[in-house]
Amino acid sequence: MIFLVAFGLLVLRRPDAIFNAQFYAEDGKYWYADAYNHGWACVFMPQWGYLQTVSRLVALLSLLVSLAHAPLVMNLCAMAFQILPVNLFLSSRFDAIPFRTRLFGSFLYLALPNSMEIHANTTNIQWHLALAACLVLLARPGTAKASLFLDTLLMILSILDGALGMLLMAVLAVLCWQRKDARSRRLLVWLLPVTSLQVLVVVFSGSRPPGTLGVTMARFNGILGGQLFLSSVLGQRTLAELYSAHAPSLAVIEVAASLVGLLVVLYALRYGPLELRLFSLLAYAVFALSLIRPFTMMEGLREEWDIMQLPGVANRYYFLPMTAFLASLFWMLREAKPAWRPARYAATAIVLLLPVGICRDWSYPPYPETHFREIAAQFERAAPGTKMAIPQNPTDWRMELVKK
Numbered sequence: 001m002i003f004l005v006a007f008g009l010l011v012l013r014r015p016d017a018i019f020n021a022q023f024y025a026e027d028g029k030y031w032y033a034d035a036y037n038h039g040w041a042c043v044f045m046p047q048w049g050y051l052q053t054v055s056r057l058v059a060l061l062s063l064l065v066s067l068a069h070a071p072l073v074m075n076l077c078a079m080a081f082q083i084l085p086v087n088l089f090l091s092s093r094f095d096a097i098p099f100r101t102r103l104f105g106s107f108l109y110l111a112l113p114n115s116m117e118i119h120a121n122t123t124n125i126q127w128h129l130a131l132a133a134c135l136v137l138l139a140r141p142g143t144a145k146a147s148l149f150l151d152t153l154l155m156i157l158s159i160l161d162g163a164l165g166m167l168l169m170a171v172l173a174v175l176c177w178q179r180k181d182a183r184s185r186r187l188l189v190w191l192l193p194v195t196s197l198q199v200l201v202v203v204f205s206g207s208r209p210p211g212t213l214g215v216t217m218a219r220f221n222g223i224l225g226g227q228l229f230l231s232s233v234l235g236q237r238t239l240a241e242l243y244s245a246h247a248p249s250l251a252v253i254e255v256a257a258s259l260v261g262l263l264v265v266l267y268a269l270r271y272g273p274l275e276l277r278l279f280s281l282l283a284y285a286v287f288a289l290s291l292i293r294p295f296t297m298m299e300g301l302r303e304e305w306d307i308m309q310l311p312g313v314a315n316r317y318y319f320l321p322m323t324a325f326l327a328s329l330f331w332m333l334r335e336a337k338p339a340w341r342p343a344r345y346a347a348t349a350i351v352l353l354l355p356v357g358i359c360r361d362w363s364y365p366p367y368p369e370t371h372f373r374e375i376a377a378q379f380e381r382a383a384p385g386t387k388m389a390i391p392q393n394p395t396d397w398r399m400e401l402v403k404k
Helices: 002-013 026-044 053-062 067-089 099-110 122-138 147-159 164-179 182-204 217-234 236-244 250-271 274-292 304-308 315-335 338-352 354-360 372-381
Strands: 387-392 397-402
Touching (some): 026 053, 026 387, 053 067, 164 274, 217 236, 217 274, 217 354, 250 315, 250 338, 315 338
């Protein structure tokens, strides 16, 4: 029931993901095209600097249906992974947290503002998968006999589906040192070979093109204060309106958002429980790496940090730190020390602004129509050996298939 309700909420945010499913970005151009053209060999092909195994496995699964229905299969799989953290967080493994708190936190995760890029597409499964894997590490160990096997499998999938999973090994190492339990030690030993494989691919694949960062304090303030802290509360549309209007006060607002957000983060890191501190450190480590080596696919046109401060662009990089920021806020509401009552009042004031961002960013615009089903029908009728470049979203992308 939880899964179905969560699925319904995701569909409401962008119904065309189900009712007019189309390929998005790497979903078609790389995952499906490589699966169709190369078969199982695609699993071992790195993309953008690392293995992305789960995305490629989903594409291989979609080969079981016709080309016209492949985007729907891939979107359904992506939404299943997107819902996975909700089922984990609401399970008995987190019953130390009141159920109402977890229920509201789960809704907030599903309604998160400034997250259109990672909604219902296979390309960005790795972000939701990393969150689910982190929850598995931080949760109380499962009591079922198969729980350790399933936890290990989820961790392996996360590690093999991008660079995020490798950072989870640092979280696991800290938990192993703190808990000194057999489960953590076994996970650490079993996952080290998998992590080593991904590290080798990252170091030697050379498939991630370098970009020009264009580092300035003004851009950093726009990314941190605008894209991360302000948009997580007031939403991407609010930031976009301020940005497009060239409001002279925008820089001041972003500075204020940066200061308030950093105070919340530092307070949670200082006084929060171990699990919240580890999740926050993971989230902001991901954010730091995204600033050091981002990839916006617009290299050569503009500098990376200039692009990253644009509202709605590359918001996958802000997903985990936004989630950690909001988790810290709600922890402060419940657990802030009496001597720090102003911190609780400040957290309350920020939380009261959240409905603005949720409502304004709730509905995502549908992808532009590419007439994919009609073109897919033409491809199905084509003679073997026919090479076709099929348009997809974003609108300047093409998926190249050779008819078998």
